[in-house]
Amino acid sequence: MTGRLCGIGVGPGDPELLTLKAHRILTHAPVVAYPAPDDGPSFARSIVAGYLRPDQLEIPIVIPMRAERFPARAVYDRAAAEIGNHLRAGSDVCVLCEGDPFFYGSFMYLFERLAGRFATEIVPGVSSLTAAAAALKRPLAARNDVLAVVPAPRPDAEIGRVLDGSEAVAIVKVGRHLGRVRALIEAAGLLARAGYVERVGLASERVMPLAETTADRAPYFSIILVYKGAEGWINNLSVL
Amino acid sequence: MTGRLCGIGVGPGDPELLTLKAHRILTHAPVVAYPAPDDGPSFARSIVAGYLRPDQLEIPIVIPMRAERFPARAVYDRAAAEIGNHLRAGSDVCVLCEGDPFFYGSFMYLFERLAGRFATEIVPGVSSLTAAAAALKRPLAARNDVLAVVPAPRPDAEIGRVLDGSEAVAIVKVGRHLGRVRALIEAAGLLARAGYVERVGLASERVMPLAETTADRAPYFSIILVYKGAEGWINNLSVL
Known part of the structure; x- marks a missing residue:
């Protein structure tokens, strides 16, 4: 009997934000795979490090961190082949996914190769x-x-269009675009309604009104939320 | 010392999709509040029923299930007053929220009154x-x-505009709008790319291509996902 491929969301960073189900599957899996940059530790692995056991086989999927955001097929071909070997041998394989597996994640590249x-x-x-x-x-x-x-x-015009056309806007993957996006939000008259969150759930988390950010670059995993609703309390970022 | 108000997301329906943190807070809370309709059991409570203990005080927040979707202020004024009494007496109060507390939830009505x-x-x-x-x-x-x-x-024209302007579209609160929304998606030429999910994570879950639905009404908590990306496997709903 072949093993089962499980993609589990490990949440945004706080190890306690794993679900009970993800925790159960992770702690029972003989093989655990996860994305890792070629220049440092794996963020997904770091979230669950406290739950891993030495007898679990780990497969880092090393992603070249070049300018190119969506890395070469070869990396996922190789990882899928290695994971496939374990599945064929009857071992379940648990793939760690930052946040949710199917929300802007790289798990889809493994899933399409193995499902x-x-x-x-x-x-x-x-x-x-x-x-x-x-x-x-x-x-x-x-x-x-x-x-x-x-x-x-995404280009300026598209971000502007989204800011105009929706009551609530979330801007993800802010990273080196922070200054540009802040200017677009200010131009749309929405700066006072925008909140900024960096490294949510980690010890280094920063939460503040977007207007108080000064840098032009941010960590890759930073988020801006804009809310246009009329309610005073929703827009009152002074509680932070 | 006053108690702490905790809004916890209990996920979409499967009790195992609570986070470890929500589970910890829930099982330690002396007082547990949750929304409940006036004509049946509370869905949020049903999700966590297996984790509740008889010594926990429960506060159902009974919401009149009229046509009107956003119920009268009086219900939340009363609930906030009752919860506030427990907080003032030093008890932590845990409020159960279906899915996530701040994603189309009613928790905001309590939060704005108590925060x-x-x-x-x-x-x-x-x-x-x-x-x-x-x-x-x-x-x-x-x-x-x-x-x-x-x-x-939302009106037809707005749904049509969203279908045109985004690569990925999620239509929530489908309920009695199923037939109308299906027709809009078909008119946009996207029926083959739309999936339908009803009561996700429950024993009565239904998952199918939208094209295979026939009813004009669905349960309130049903969702349609449309994906316009070019990838073949993403649009292949035949795996279901």
Whole structure:
């Protein structure tokens, strides 16, 4: 019998934001795979480090951290082949996914290579989006709001259009686009309604009104939430 | 010392999708509050029923289930007063929130009434959105996609505009709008790219291509995900 491929969301950073299900699958898995940069430790692994055991086989999927954001097929071909060997041998393989497996994650590259041949399960996780709203202490979206999620690398005009057309906007992957996106939000007259969250759930977390940020660059995993609703308390970022 | 108000996301339905943190806070809370309809059991409570103890004091917040979707202030005024009494007496109060507390939830109505006077903590939860993507076994959003989340009660023209303007669209609160929204998606030429998920994570879960739904009404907590990306496997709903 072949093993099962499980993609588990490990949440945005706080190890306690794993679900009970992700924790159960992780602690029972003989093989654990995770993305890792070629120049440092794996963030996904660091989140669950306290739950891992020495008898678990670990497979780091080393992603070249070049300018190019969506790395070469060869990396995932190789990782899928290695994981496939374990699955064929009957071992379940648990793949760690920062946040949620299918929310802007790299797990899809493994899934598309393996799902046709092996049993799969996806365990959804807490996304950094709702964690950022919790940190800012205001809703991500309410009532019948349209919420738009837009990655910061998108062009100015598209970000402007999204800011105009939705009651709630989340800008993800802010990183080196912080200064540019802040200027776009200010131009749209929404600076006072924007909150900024960096490294949510980690010891180094920073939460503040966007207007108080001064840098032009931010960590890759930083988020801006804009809320246009009329409610005073929602827009009152002074609670931070 | 006054108690602390904790809003905890209990996830979309599967009790194992509580986070370790939500589970810890819930099992230590002397007082547990939750929304409940006036004509049946509380969904939020049903998710965590197996974790509750008889010595925990329960406060159902009974919401009149009329046509009106955003119920009268009086209900939340009363609930906030009752919860405030416990907080003032020094008891922590845990409020159960379906999915995530700040993602289209009613917790905001309690939060805005109590946060000024008491310490608060929000524990983000797994939203039904990523759970639906996991059930459909395809990404909610990938790479630099714009994802739009739109509640089904919004007018036709607005839903049509969102379908045109985003690579990924999630339609929430489908309920009695299923037939209308299906027609809008078909008119946009996207029916083959739409998946439907009902009661995600429950024993009665249904997951299927939207094209295979026939009813004009669905349960309130049903979701449609549309993905316009070019990748063949993402759009292949035949895996279901």
